[in-house]
Amino acid sequence: MPDDNNATTTVDRGIRWDMETQLAASLPGLSDTDLTDLAARVGEELQVRVGTALSSGLTSQQLDEFAQLLDRGDDCQRNDWLETHRPAYRAAVATVRADLVAEVVRTVTAANPAAAHGDRVFARLLPTSIELAEAHFDSHGLKYTRHDAGLRVLFAGGDDDETATVVWVDVAGRPGDTFTLTGAALDVNFAHEDHDRLCAFAADWNKRTWNPKAVVVTDDDGRCKVMGEVALCIGPRVARTQVDVALSRALGSIFALLAEARRTFTGAESDTESTLTDSGGSVVGV
Incomplete structure (x- = not known):
């Protein structure tokens, strides 16, 4: 182009x-x-x-x-x-x-x-790797740290005591052909008594949406947290532009989940609030 x-x-x-x-x-x-x-x-x-x-x-x-x-x-x-x-x-x-x-x-x-519909050629295909995810975040000026073979990306909170969001990005799959993203609001935890309600929320979300999948986890102190998980199976070789689009959509969908969970259970709005839109047969975060 x-x-x-x-x-x-x-x-x-x-x-x-x-x-x-x-x-x-x-x-x-x-x-x-x-x-x-x-x-x-x-x-x-x-x-x-x-x-x-x-x-x-x-x-x-x-x-x-x-x-x-x-x-x-x-x-x-x-x-x-x-x-x-x-x-x-x-x-x-x-x-x-x-x-x-x-x-x-x-x-x-x-x-x-x-x-x-068409057969547009995006760009030269590159081996799928965590370095492609690094290039994506570098291009958007986002700060991240390496953890083992993956990345930890922190999205700072905004006004009105808005919580920060952390997203872990890894490459998975036997041939290393899948990006996985797991996101959570750092300081948003729920009491153990909310566990059943949170699970019901996650089940409803997962019925309504394709990505991300909502997961409820409980720590050793009994506190519960809603997390979003996305798996992007994009093949062993991929164009950089395709990685950019896929990661942007995945992040947007995780923000949407966390915003809805926060709004549902605390009544708080979010600067990163978004909705889910069905586009071209796939659900993308917007």
Whole structure:
């Protein structure tokens, strides 16, 4: 897919390219020209929606400060400011992006069903490995640590005492062809007396959704926790763009589960709250 180096800014090119790879996964029947044009228009809408999501809950003074940083064009200062005032902004952006992509895919396929079918070649195939997951998180500026042969990714909490979310990513399967993701809200625990209600919630969730699967675990002190598990069997060789799309969708679906569990049992809302949308035969987090 072409990348016009003369178009807009580096940030805009990056947004457009990332959007192209995500749209290409669900709309392989579009030509490169149509895909690039669509990605550019969706990228503009993404910036508007991200701005709305990130500005929600900020004071007028904070909005003025952020607007000045945007005018300066200093990405480092902007990211530092977001880390301080909107620490969960990366998860929020991922949710907004996935939501918008799913919406666009539904709209395009409704108007042109042929767009959902095609033989698009994404990129050179690479051996499936945890290093591909590392590259994904590096590209989004997400912090992670290695644990054994996998990764531990921490999504910081947001305003209003929002809890942090931790996701463990591993490569499984005999030929190493499956990414597994297991996520949990770090500080959200439930009493042992809630165990049966939590199991009923998990059973209902698992009937309604494809991914992630809800699991209830109990620690040695009797405290219960809801966790989300996703298994992505993508084969022994895979394109980097396919990994990006698959991991983004898996993370979005885990955020959706944890948000619903928190809302159901505590009445609290979540900055990373999302819903599940059926798109192209698979359930994706948006």
